[in-house]
Structures are given as C-alpha cells and as structure tokens.
Amino acid sequence: MKWRIGVGLMLIALLSASITVQAEVDPSQMDFNPVDEVLEESGAEEVMEEQTGSRSIGELLEDLLSGAHTADWKQWVRAFIDLLGGHVKEYVSLMIQVVALAVLSRFFSGLELNFGEGSAGSIGFLCVYGVLVMLLLQSFQLAYEETREVLGRMQTVSLYMMPAMAAVAVAGGYALSSTLQSELMTGGFSLLLTVMKQIIATGILGVTIIEIVNYISPRAVLSHLTSLVRTVLEKGMKAACGLYLFLMGTCSVVAPAADKALYKASSAVLSSVPVVGSAMSGAVESVMAGSMLVKNGIGAAGCMVLLCLCLVPVARLTAIWLIYRLLAAFLAPVVDERVVKLLTVLARSTAMLLGLLVGGVIIFTGAVGIFIMTTGQ
Amino acid sequence: MELFQLIAVGITGAILIVTVKQHKPEIALALALVIGVLLLFMASGFLETILNTLRDMADQAGLSSGQWQLLIKLLVAGYVIEFGSEICKDAGQQALAAKLQMGGRLIMAGLALPVFKSLLTLITELLT
Numbered sequence: 001m002k003w004r005i006g007v008g009l010m011l012i013a014l015l016s017a018s019i020t021v022q023a024e025v026d027p028s029q030m031d032f033n034p035v036d037e038v039l040e041e042s043g044a045e046e047v048m049e050e051q052t053g054s055r056s057i058g059e060l061l062e063d064l065l066s067g068a069h070t071a072d073w074k075q076w077v078r079a080f081i082d083l084l085g086g087h088v089k090e091y092v093s094l095m096i097q098v099v100a101l102a103v104l105s106r107f108f109s110g111l112e113l114n115f116g117e118g119s120a121g122s123i124g125f126l127c128v129y130g131v132l133v134m135l136l137l138q139s140f141q142l143a144y145e146e147t148r149e150v151l152g153r154m155q156t157v158s159l160y161m162m163p164a165m166a167a168v169a170v171a172g173g174y175a176l177s178s179t180l181q182s183e184l185m186t187g188g189f190s191l192l193l194t195v196m197k198q199i200i201a202t203g204i205l206g207v208t209i210i211e212i213v214n215y216i217s218p219r220a221v222l223s224h225l226t227s228l229v230r231t232v233l234e235k236g237m238k239a240a241c242g243l244y245l246f247l248m249g250t251c252s253v254v255a256p257a258a259d260k261a262l263y264k265a266s267s268a269v270l271s272s273v274p275v276v277g278s279a280m281s282g283a284v285e286s287v288m289a290g291s292m293l294v295k296n297g298i299g300a301a302g303c304m305v306l307l308c309l310c311l312v313p314v315a316r317l318t319a320i321w322l323i324y325r326l327l328a329a330f331l332a333p334v335v336d337e338r339v340v341k342l343l344t345v346l347a348r349s350t351a352m353l354l355g356l357l358v359g360g361v362i363i364f365t366g367a368v369g370i371f372i373m374t375t376g377q
Numbered sequence: 378m379e380l381f382q383l384i385a386v387g388i389t390g391a392i393l394i395v396t397v398k399q400h401k402p403e404i405a406l407a408l409a410l411v412i413g414v415l416l417l418f419m420a421s422g423f424l425e426t427i428l429n430t431l432r433d434m435a436d437q438a439g440l441s442s443g444q445w446q447l448l449i450k451l452l453v454a455g456y457v458i459e460f461g462s463e464i465c466k467d468a469g470q471q472a473l474a475a476k477l478q479m480g481g482r483l484i485m486a487g488l489a490l491p492v493f494k495s496l497l498t499l500i501t502e503l504l505t
Contacts (some may be wrong), residue, residue: 004389006429010488031431093437093438093439095438096434096435096437096438097434097435097439097440100431100432100435101428101435101440102433103431104448104452107452108451108452110454111455111456111459114459120454120455120458120459120478120481120485121455122482122484123455123482123483123485123489124448124451124454124455125452125492126450126488126489126493127447127448127451127488127489127492128448128451130492130493130495130496131444131448131492132494134499135440136494137500137503138499141503161385201394205503205504206504209500209504211502216394218406236394246455281448
C-alpha cells in the first residue's frame with residue numbers, strides 16, 4: 001500500500017508541470033500579430049471580414065471557440081464567382097488587343113502560304129508574334145509573381161499557426177504525438193512551399209518561355225524537351241505532396257496510442273488519490289477538453305486564413321486561364337496555328353500555377369486535419 | 378459587284394498579256410505590272426477598311442499606336458516586296474526575284490528590331 005501511494009505521488013509530481021501548463025491555455029494571450037500583418041498587407045483582411053465577420057485572428061478564434069461563427073460555403077462560392085466575373089471584365093481590353101493582333105498575323109501567314117515559307121511575310125509574322133508574346137507575357141508575369149507572393153504568405157501563416165496548434169496539443173496531454181508531428185508538420189510544410197515557390201514556379205516560367213520560342217517555328221523541335229520538363233514538374237509536385245501527407249499519416253500511427261496509455265495511467269493514479277481523486281481527474285479532463293477545443297479552433301482559423309489569402313489570387317488566375325482558353329478556342333478557326341499554340345501554352349502554365357496555390361491550401365488542410373485527428377478530436 | 382469587277386479585270390488582263398507577249402514580250406511585262414497595280418488598288422479599299430477596324434479595336438483596347446503603325450508598315454512592305462518579286466518571276470528573272478525578297482526581308486527585319494529587342498528585355502527581366 002505504501003509503495004503504491006509513493007508511486008502515485010511521484011506521478012502526480014511529474015504531471016503537475018503539465019497540469020500547470022494546461023491551466024494556462026488562453027487563446028487571447030496568443031500572439032498572432034505577424035499573421036494579422038500578412039493579412040493586412042495582402043488586402044485579405046477585407047475578405048476575412050466579409051466572409052467571417054472578424055478583422056483579426058484573435059477575433060476569429062474567439063468566434064470559432066464560442067460557436068458564433070458557422071462556415072457558410074455558399075457565401076464563399078458566391079464571393080469567388082463575383083471576383084471571377086470582376087477579373088474577367090478587367091481583362092476585356094487584353095482580349096480585344098490579342099484578337100486584333102491575331103487577325104493581323106493572319107495577313108502575314110497568308111503571305112507565307114501564298115508565296116512560300118521564305119517570303120517576307122515570315123518576318124512580319126515573327127514581328128506580330130513578338131508583340132503578342134510581349135502582351136500576353138505581361139499578364140502571365142502578374143500571375144507568376146502573385147503566385148510566388150501568396151506562397152510566401154502561406155509559409156508565414158503556417159510558421160505561426162502550426163506551432164501554436166502543437167503547443168496547445170502538448171498542453172492538452174498529447175506530448176508525444178505533438179512533439180513527433182509538429183516538426184514534420186511545420187518544417188515539412190514550409191519546405192514544401194519553398195520547393196513550390198523556388199523550384200516548381202520557376203520551372204513553370206522557364207518551360208513556358210521555351211515553349212513560346214519553340215512554337216515560333218512551324219517545326220517545333222523542342223516539343224519533346226518541354227513535354228518532359230512539364231511531366232517532371234507535375235509528377236514531382238504530386239510526389240512531394242503525397243510524400244508529405246504519407247509521412248504525416250505514418251507519424252501519427254504509434255504516438256497517439258502511447259499518449260492515450262499515458263493519459264489512462266495518469267487518470268487512474270489521480271482517481272486513486274483519496275477524497276479529491278475524482279475531482280482532480282475531472283478537472284484535468286475538462287482542461288484537456290478545453291485545450292483540444294483551442295487547438296481545433298487554431299487549426300480551423302488557419303484554414304480560413306489561407307482561404308482568405310488565396311481567394312482573390314485564385315479568382316484572378318482562374319480568370320486569366322479562362323481568357324487564354326476562350327481566346328484560343330475563338331481564334332482557332334481564323335488565325336495561324338502558332339498563335340493558338342501560344343495561347344494554349346500560357347493557359348496550361350497558368351493552370352499549373354493555380355494548382356500550386358490550391359494544392360498549398362489542400363495540403364495545409366490535410367496536415368491540420370491529420371494532426372487534429374491524432375491529437376484528440 | 379467589286380468582286381466581279383476584280384475578276385473581270387484579272388481575266389481580261391491575263392488574256393491581253395498572253396496576246397501581247399507573242400509579239401512584244403517587253404510590253405507584256407509592263408502590261409502585267411500595270412494590271413497588277415490596278416488590281417491592288419481595287420482591293421486596297423477593302424484592306425483599308427479591315428485595317429481601320431483593327432486599328433480602332435486596338436486603340437480602344439489601349440494597344441500602343443507606335444507598335445500598331447510599325448506592324449502596318451511591315452504588312453504593306455511585305456505585300457509590296459512579294460508583288461515586286463512576282464513581277465520579276467513573271468519576267469523570267471528568278472535570281473532577281475530572290476535578291477529582291479532577301480533585300481526586303483532585311484529591311485523588314487531592321488524595322489522589326491525594336492520589337493525583338495523589347496521582347497528579349499522582357500524575357501531577361503522575367504528570368505532574373
């Protein structure tokens with residue numbers, strides 16, 4: 001009997017440090033100012049206020065924890081469609097310029113057809129093609145730079161939100177799971193975004209320029225090379241995302257069981273303390289439940305912040321992609337095939353950039369979801 | 378109506394040239410040149426309408442007028458060079474026609490150089 005009390009007191013002493021930390025989980029004391037700054041400088045603060053009714057992460061977190069905020073997906077879809085329509089209207093002048101130049105290029109390619117490939121028309125066509133490329137590359141450049149900026153902002157947000165979730169999970173008694181997964185979750189996601197920004201996005205730009213040059217000549221001798229590079233970029237991206245989620249899932253297999261065993265053991269020890277045992281055990285349980293709520297709230301807030309950050313850029317990139325596809329479809333019967341291929345190349349590259357942004361949000365949501373599932377729901 | 382006039386002038390001119398060529402080949406060549414210029418003048422009205430419409434579209438959309446004027450110059454130059462080259466070929470001077478084409482392409486390349494330079498600058502800025 002004495003040795004049991006001795007072991008119990010020792011365990012209580014060990015747990016007392018974590019009980020103290022658990023009692024101090026207070027979302028209002030968490031510092032999310034850098035994330036608020038990112039939202040402000042990107043202009044996503046207004047989007048967040050329209051969609052969630054909150055102007056800062058702190059407010060959003062309070063609304064989520066108190067149940068005042070409910071996600072209305074129809075509102076998000078409506079906002080996306082409105083933004084898409086607005087951006088398409090912005091690019092109407094670009095469409096008219098492209099149509100005018102493409103029709104003019106038809107005259108030059110007509111000269112080539114009538115008088116042979118070596119005719120003066122080929123120089124004229126190259127000149128019109130050059131003007132078209134300059135015009136279209138300016139809009140593509142906007143899409144490219146915006147993608148890189150948004151990926152950088154996503155990285156900043158994740159570097160604050162994910163460790164905050166992990167810290168709360170530790171305070172909630174999931175020390176082993178949280179410790180094992182937090183580094184992978186935060187560091188792995190940051191690395192993935194760095195790869196997307198520095199390697200994949202730059203690769204997309206490079207292959208786009210090579211393809212544009214390739215289609216100047218009707219023979220298109222670099223098609224196999226550009227096809228290979230695109231395949232490597234697409235498959236590489238999918239493999240990296242899949243590997244990250246696989247590692248997150250694998251990491252989450254063993255640790256939760258160990259955390260649960262530790263929790264059960266400590267709960268049993270606390271309950272065995274005379275007089276106050278069940279009250280103490282109950283208090284610990286409610287504090288842990290509170291921590292889980294805060295952790296899940298931070299995860300949900302993080303996903304909403306990323307959605308707000310990405311809503312406008314995704315709408316813009318979708319508008320640009322749609323315009324390139326519409327122009328290619330509309331001009332295909334009328335103009336030279338090289339102009340149509342130019343538009344198709346740019347549309348494909350814009351779709352890949354769009355995939356990077358959407359992929360980043362999905363991977364973040366997946367990682368947060370796995371973390372929440374494995375550190376107590 | 379203008380289409381039938383064009384066809385009528387073209388066919389009549391071809392018959393005349395074939396007839397005159399048997400007796401006076403040098404006059405036939407001059408006749409071919411005159412009829413060619415006449416046909417171009419008859420078609421130029423439609424070309425002007427098309428180009429004016431495209432220019433209005435480009436102006437409304439905000440395309441640079443300097444670039445547009447350059448492209449129109451290149452188009453006119455292209456047609457004139459091909460016209461001259463075909464006249465030379467009609468006269469049996471293939472080598473002359475080829476030289477005329479080469480000279481024309483060099484002039485057009487010179488006119489188009491600022492566009493290629495701007496494009497190269499834009500690509501370099503994008504990649505760096």
